[in-house]
Amino acid sequence: xxxxxxxxxxxxxxxxxxxxxxxxxxxxxxxxxxxxxxxxxxxxxxxxxxxxxxxxxxxxxxxxxxxxxxxxxxxxxxxxxxxxxxxxxxxxxxxxxxxxxxxxxxxxxxxxxxxxxxxxxxxxxxxxxxxxxxxxxxxxxxxxxxxxxxxxxxxxxxxxxxxxxxxxxxxxxxxxxxxxxxxxxxxxxxxxxxxxxxxxxxxxxxxxxxxxxxxxxxxxxxxxxxxxxxxxxxxxxxxxxxxxxxxxxxxxxxxxxxxxxxxxxx
Numbered sequence: 001x002x003x004x005x006x007x008x009x010x011x012x013x014x015x016x017x018x019x020x021x022x023x024x025x026x027x028x029x030x031x032x033x034x035x036x037x038x039x040x041x042x043x044x045x046x047x048x049x050x051x052x053x054x055x056x057x058x059x060x061x062x063x064x065x066x067x068x069x070x071x072x073x074x075x076x077x078x079x080x081x082x083x084x085x086x087x088x089x090x091x092x093x094x095x096x097x098x099x100x101x102x103x104x105x106x107x108x109x110x111x112x113x114x115x116x117x118x119x120x121x122x123x124x125x126x127x128x129x130x131x132x133x134x135x136x137x138x139x140x141x142x143x144x145x146x147x148x149x150x151x152x153x154x155x156x157x158x159x160x161x162x163x164x165x166x167x168x169x170x171x172x173x174x175x176x177x178x179x180x181x182x183x184x185x186x187x188x189x190x191x192x193x194x195x196x197x198x199x200x201x202x203x204x205x206x207x208x209x210x211x212x213x214x215x216x217x218x219x220x221x222x223x224x225x226x227x228x229x230x231x232x233x234x235x236x237x238x239x240x241x242x243x244x245x246x247x248x249x250x251x252x253x254x255x256x257x258x259x260x261x262x263x264x265x266x
Contacts, residue, residue, distance in 0.1 A: 102128045187220055
């Protein structure tokens with residue numbers, strides 16, 4: 001006798017022994033050797049009636065085509081989702097803009113520029129500008145850092161971060177102290193920050209100024225103050241501990257690497 005195998009709308013006859021096997025998806029029924037399982041006929045096996053019609057083959061073809069089409073569309077959908085995720089991961093890095101105010105010396109700006117480029121090359125120095133009038137606090141002969149970064153933020157487009165550099169005394173409200181002198185201030189996260197040389201030591205002011213600038217830029221990227229005493233993100237706590245700071249700690253570096261910052265080591 002023969003075995004009839006129906007798969008994907010095709011009928012194949014194979015020579016075997018004295019048994020007929022009728023196959024449909026997920027169903028295999030054996031019948032006696034005298035049974036005829038052909039299109040349009042019926043047969044019985046121990047009281048079980050089996051019907052097989054030509055329409056079954058047509059239906060099987062349609063179902064198989066529908067199944068394969070569904071699998072293809074599902075695979076295509078997953079592929080498009082993966083591409084979308086990859087595009088989100090590959091967002092372009094922001095550009096850091098150094099905005100000097102006219103009081104700061106060009107060599108101080110240059111030192112900060114050189115230091116930042118070592119870890120974040122996507123950088124541009126802008127032409128020096130005057131302070132906005134509303135940033136000056138006449139009572140203390142200071143400039144309000146919160147007003148400065150608000151001004152810078154309003155003039156910074158999406159995809160950019162601006163750091164203002166100055167030699168003037170700057171201040172901000174800290175707790176119950178309305179006008180507290182500071183070295184720098186930045187949004188966390190945000191598009192603007194400011195750093196000042198006014199409270200730095202004269203011996204190594206250039207190095208300290210870079211550390212203040214990189215600290216405030218860290219805030220704009222979302223970094224909080226760090227408990228590590230040698231990390232650039234250390235809280236100054238009203239003092240100037242920059243001489244003790246040597247680098248970003250491993251945790252802060254890892255955070256910034258995810259923001260497209262580059263480091264020679266972690």
